[in-house]
Amino acid sequence: MKKENRSHILLRYAVIIGLIFLFAGAVVYNSLDNTVLSAPKWNEKAMQELSRVVSLPPDRGNILANNGSILATNLCFYNIRIDYRSERFLEGRYLVAVDSLADSLAKHFPIRDKAGWKKRLMKPLETEKRKRPRAYKLLGNISDTQYQLLRTFPFFNIPNRNKTGLTREPVMRRVNPYGAMARRSIGGVGIDSITGETHGISGLERALDSLLYGTPGVAKKVPLTKDIVNWTDIPPVNGYNIKTTIDINMQDIVENSLNDVLTACDADWGVAVLMEVSTGNIKAISNLEKNRAGTEYIEGMNRAVLGYEPGSVVKTLSMMIALEDGIVTDVEQVIPTGRAFPYAGGRPITDSHACDAMPVREVIERSSNIGMAKIITSRYGDNPGAFYSRLKQLGFLDPMNTGIAGERPPRIDSVANNRGGRIALSRMSYGYATEIPPLYTLAIYNAIANDGVFVRPRLVKEI
Numbered sequence: 001m002k003k004e005n006r007s008h009i010l011l012r013y014a015v016i017i018g019l020i021f022l023f024a025g026a027v028v029y030n031s032l033d034n035t036v037l038s039a040p041k042w043n044e045k046a047m048q049e050l051s052r053v054v055s056l057p058p059d060r061g062n063i064l065a066n067n068g069s070i071l072a073t074n075l076c077f078y079n080i081r082i083d084y085r086s087e088r089f090l091e092g093r094y095l096v097a098v099d100s101l102a103d104s105l106a107k108h109f110p111i112r113d114k115a116g117w118k119k120r121l122m123k124p125l126e127t128e129k130r131k132r133p134r135a136y137k138l139l140g141n142i143s144d145t146q147y148q149l150l151r152t153f154p155f156f157n158i159p160n161r162n163k164t165g166l167t168r169e170p171v172m173r174r175v176n177p178y179g180a181m182a183r184r185s186i187g188g189v190g191i192d193s194i195t196g197e198t199h200g201i202s203g204l205e206r207a208l209d210s211l212l213y214g215t216p217g218v219a220k221k222v223p224l225t226k227d228i229v230n231w232t233d234i235p236p237v238n239g240y241n242i243k244t245t246i247d248i249n250m251q252d253i254v255e256n257s258l259n260d261v262l263t264a265c266d267a268d269w270g271v272a273v274l275m276e277v278s279t280g281n282i283k284a285i286s287n288l289e290k291n292r293a294g295t296e297y298i299e300g301m302n303r304a305v306l307g308y309e310p311g312s313v314v315k316t317l318s319m320m321i322a323l324e325d326g327i328v329t330d331v332e333q334v335i336p337t338g339r340a341f342p343y344a345g346g347r348p349i350t351d352s353h354a355c356d357a358m359p360v361r362e363v364i365e366r367s368s369n370i371g372m373a374k375i376i377t378s379r380y381g382d383n384p385g386a387f388y389s390r391l392k393q394l395g396f397l398d399p400m401n402t403g404i405a406g407e408r409p410p411r412i413d414s415v416a417n418n419r420g421g422r423i424a425l426s427r428m429s430y431g432y433a434t435e436i437p438p439l440y441t442l443a444i445y446n447a448i449a450n451d452g453v454f455v456r457p458r459l460v461k462e463i
Contacts (some may be wrong), residue, residue: 001090029072052221054230057197058214060174061239065246066281066461071186072205075175078141083165084132086126089164090155091125094207097155098122104153107144109139141171173200174205176447182251183284183390184302185459186244203302204242204459206405210463214239218440243462244403245281250274250462259297262288271303273457280446280455282402289402303405305400307435312367317444318376319364321390327379341370344381346423349373349430369430376429377422384421387412387428395454400439403460411435 040226063072174189189201200206217236258272269289289300322328340348363371380387415421427433447454
């Protein structure tokens with residue numbers, strides 16, 4: 001019996017020693033393979049990794065109101081994930097706490113009820129352990145306060161995160177603390193599908209993107225004892241903060257007033273701009289349009305900088321040109337108007353409130369199409385192109401450069417010196433056959449209010 005036991009023991013020792021030698025041999029072989037036989041391949045991979053340059057994104061600048069209140073800024077949010085293959089994941093305690101955990105999630109994150117949360121929490125456990133997800137998304141875009149609350153929930157309150165598998169992934173988001181207030185003028189951002197960078201896609205965010213975005217930094221890969229990490233060569237330069245001319249209180253008043261007017265008129269859309277006369281500072285700008293899904297009005301397309309046929313408001317500009325060019329020298333002069341004015345063989349120009357004659361000073365007061373067309377064509381009828389040149393000379397066709405993305409200059413065609421050009425001229429004089437953004441109309445009337453001094457509307461006060 002003793003000999004048999006001794007033989008069994010020696011056999012076991014031999015097997016163990018043999019396994020140790022096999023393991024040691026495998027270690028020696030792999031070491032030799034990695035350092036000698038396959039060294040060129042691994043060195044090439046190492047050089048590829050070490051030569052890789054990483055772009056470090058800068059922090060995007062804030063957009064501020066005129067008093068320094070934040071209109072757009074970056075905030076850090078988190079995506080919450082669970083590693084179900086964490087080495088020390090306490091599956092037993094997880095199963096015991098899953099009902100209480102689902103109840104807490106349903107109470108504080110009611111995107112699902114308790115049953116829905118329990119189903120989501122249990123789903124990864126339905127597969128075998130080696131196939132379970134390592135980054136199972138539980139919640140997205142939650143604040144740090146919400147994350148700290150989450151850490152008080154059953155099971156997640158275990159201090160060691162390796163035992164819960166709980167991880168958080170930081171995500172930077174552009175937020176507007178005042179919600180939809182002046183949203184179209186402030187604008188929005190988006191992620192470039194090619195570069196992965198965040199840039200402005202509308203409003204000030206787009207127009208001043210090069211200033212707000214900043215300058216990316218550069219990092220290279222360096223080998224440390226346990227890992228290859230990013231080493232900053234050139235640090236990123238954060239974007240500038242942009243202080244606008246927007247007054248928060250005035251903005252609120254303008255938006256509410258515009259909403260009331262649109263509701264009363266049952267209009268499809270409307271735009272209102274409130275500008276300081278002496279400086280051109282835009283204190284408030286609102287663009288509202290009817291919500292297709294309801295009856296209320298919501299912040300819509302920024303039509304303040306888009307061209308529309310303005311109609312009679314342009315008669316003021318035509319009259320100013322007539323006065324400056326000496327076409328009108330006596331505002332008491334009476335001009336015949338009649339019921340219709342056939343000009344250059346085109347369709348007769350009419351007035352809805354026509355009269356036989358009126359003094360020049362009443363052309364604007366009565367908003368007379370006939371009167372305005374007769375005044376302008378008396379000088380420029382033989383040379384319609386000169387009227388276009390006159391508008392260009394005034395700077396009326398120049399970009400405003402307000403800082404609002406999508407801004408367009410007026411569309412006033414360069415009329416030819418022919419019959420068609422004369423007909424077009426007669427229509428342009430009272431606001432037809434043109435496209436003028438409301439912001440340009442505002443600038444014209446503001447010059448009158450400012451004792452003849454023209455100032456450009458502006459939305460950016462300071463960088």
